[in-house]
Amino acid sequence: MTFQALEIELNGAAATIWMNRPDLHNAFDETLIAELTAACVALNDDKDVRVVILAGRGKSFSAGADLNWMRRAANNGIDDNLNDARALAHMLRTLAEMKKPTLARVQGAALGGGMGLAAACDIVVASTKAVFATSEVRFGIIPSAISPYVLRAIGARQATRYFQSAERIDAHHARQLGLVHETVDPEHLDAKVQEIVAALLQGGPLAQAAAKDLIRAVDGQPVNETLVEETAHRIAYLRATPEAREGISAFLEKRAPNWTA
Numbered sequence: 001m002t003f004q005a006l007e008i009e010l011n012g013a014a015a016t017i018w019m020n021r022p023d024l025h026n027a028f029d030e031t032l033i034a035e036l037t038a039a040c041v042a043l044n045d046d047k048d049v050r051v052v053i054l055a056g057r058g059k060s061f062s063a064g065a066d067l068n069w070m071r072r073a074a075n076n077g078i079d080d081n082l083n084d085a086r087a088l089a090h091m092l093r094t095l096a097e098m099k100k101p102t103l104a105r106v107q108g109a110a111l112g113g114g115m116g117l118a119a120a121c122d123i124v125v126a127s128t129k130a131v132f133a134t135s136e137v138r139f140g141i142i143p144s145a146i147s148p149y150v151l152r153a154i155g156a157r158q159a160t161r162y163f164q165s166a167e168r169i170d171a172h173h174a175r176q177l178g179l180v181h182e183t184v185d186p187e188h189l190d191a192k193v194q195e196i197v198a199a200l201l202q203g204g205p206l207a208q209a210a211a212k213d214l215i216r217a218v219d220g221q222p223v224n225e226t227l228v229e230e231t232a233h234r235i236a237y238l239r240a241t242p243e244a245r246e247g248i249s250a251f252l253e254k255r256a257p258n259w260t261a
Contacts, residue, residue: 101208106127108129
């Protein structure tokens with residue numbers, strides 16, 4: 001695929017989507033939104049890709065929405081604004097619901113929609129120089145499209161503060177809040193990303209997709225007979241798959257399963 005605002009880098013079973021607008025701090029406009037959506041769809045369908053990394057060229061991960069794009073949108077009618085908003089929301093959902101593990105590599109600023117992109121990924125690894133913010137209210141708007149993913153990461157109580165204050169959140173505090181999984185010095189960022197990618201590649205791909213779906217199904221639900229029965233059905237189905245039979249056999253035979261070859 002040919003992109004204007006992205007680059008795709010393949011490294012074995014891992015694919016890195018590089019947002020490639022470093023002069024604009026990887027701020028997104030309609031082109032980047034459309035291309036990121038298309039890249040996620042393509043990589044999700046690529047059987048040779050097991051893990052997807054989202055990263056940004058230059059100093060910033062992503063500064064969120066391109067202000068020039070926002071200015072154009074402000075001069076458009078409600079229908080055009082709604083179409084733009086739907087495209088952004090669809091892109092974030094496409095990223096969040098990929099069947100494969102996704103990892104955000106955050107080396108610098110992840111502001112507004114950039115924080116939303118990180119939150120939409122399964123795992124976030126951040127440099128100690130990274131900084132986050134839901135900065136939308138300072139522009140007279142709200143972090144609407146990113147809200148499901150940010151709330152999932154940090155909870156409603158913390159979001160109530162940061163959605164209104166737009167305060168900057170350093171990497172250490174972002175980890176305390178639950179947005180970031182690992183913080184490392186900048187020179188160790190790529191090594192930590194690769195360490196986690198290596199761990200992810202040990203898991204069965206069908207099981208990982210099922211694990212992500214399980215979390216969506218169980219999170220926030222009351223523990224009742226319906227939920228217990230649901231979880232029983234899910235594990236019973238997975239145990240009967242060729243992948244599970246291979247995984248159990250490999251463990252008992254003290255060998256690597258075939259998906260690690």
